[in-house]
Amino acid sequence: MSRWKPDARERLERAALDLFAEQGFAQTTVPQIAERAGLTTRTFFRHFADKREVLFAYEEYLPERVAKLTDFDASDLDPIAFIETGLVEAAETVFADQFDRLRAIRAVIATDPGLKERELRKFADLATLLTDALARNGCPRADAELTAHLATTVLRLSLTHWLEQETPERSLPELIRETLSRLRSLTRD
């Protein structure tokens, strides 16, 4: 994969996000993205299935991350502690320093109902991955499923609040902990 251009993927992403912002997602073509990046469309298609997938490319790392996160005996799971640990770790690694990039991606997604649907699928797929991984490691399936859906809900809402800010004044881990503590208090007897 184009060893002489190790930054091809990043350049394509940058070019795509710039063009989506300048002229709109629907109006942007793959040849335009490749041209802006100074690369060929063939190179584009070595990195991304289509222009939409530029916005969702990091999904390919999810299975590996979920596997790591769930590599323990889950038969006696503390769901809230698990969600907090997992999400805060993700916030401090995957999402750290990605504020501007994720904000640009989010702005594009907000312009197109089809992209919003695609993003919802991303979170639904993550919930399925997490459910299966927890169940495989001994967590009763119904508990695994609900824990996974709570985790993705908390992640989605916290990410939204984080990226609604113009600057990352409140950090993502802080917003995750806040959402989790709200969850506990709302579901208390």
Next chain:
Amino acid sequence: MSRWKPDARERLERAALDLFAEQGFAQTTVPQIAERAGLTTRTFFRHFADKREVLFAYEEYLPERVAKLTDFDASDLDPIAFIETGLVEAAETVFADQFDRLRAIRAVIATDPGLKERELRKFADLATLLTDALARNGCPRADAELTAHLATTVLRLSLTHWLEQETPERSLPELIRETLSRLRSLTRD
């Protein structure tokens, strides 16, 4: 709207679901649906924007139902009680006697990633409607948002479990109460 054929909408839906099941969603065209129903494509388009919307038509009633459900002072909301009351009422009215129809719709949706994304948007839109309605009636916005997302998560999981059954042995209200009690126990300190 074709007064002389008051059942046009139901006939079109029935014809569409039958054709989707027989030959696949992608392979089915609007003229085929209209022909099977003994109606014109023009009549089809008076009732549905496109063939996909046959599967999601009942969404148009959501705003009205959400407005009714949230017509109270929500400044001192008990989220779990609110979710239980609202969902069980919906289960006993909107979803009652719809088991076979919803199961047929679900089977079609499962065959197509685009339809799955569309369904996810349905639940996301419902969460937004609920958030806004609760906030308008005095619930702090962050609480309204989390309550609305918990409600749609519980509804989605309970519906899935209900429709996974070949016959509705376990009722939807029963499954909703079970999911809610699991939610409480998982988030308990």
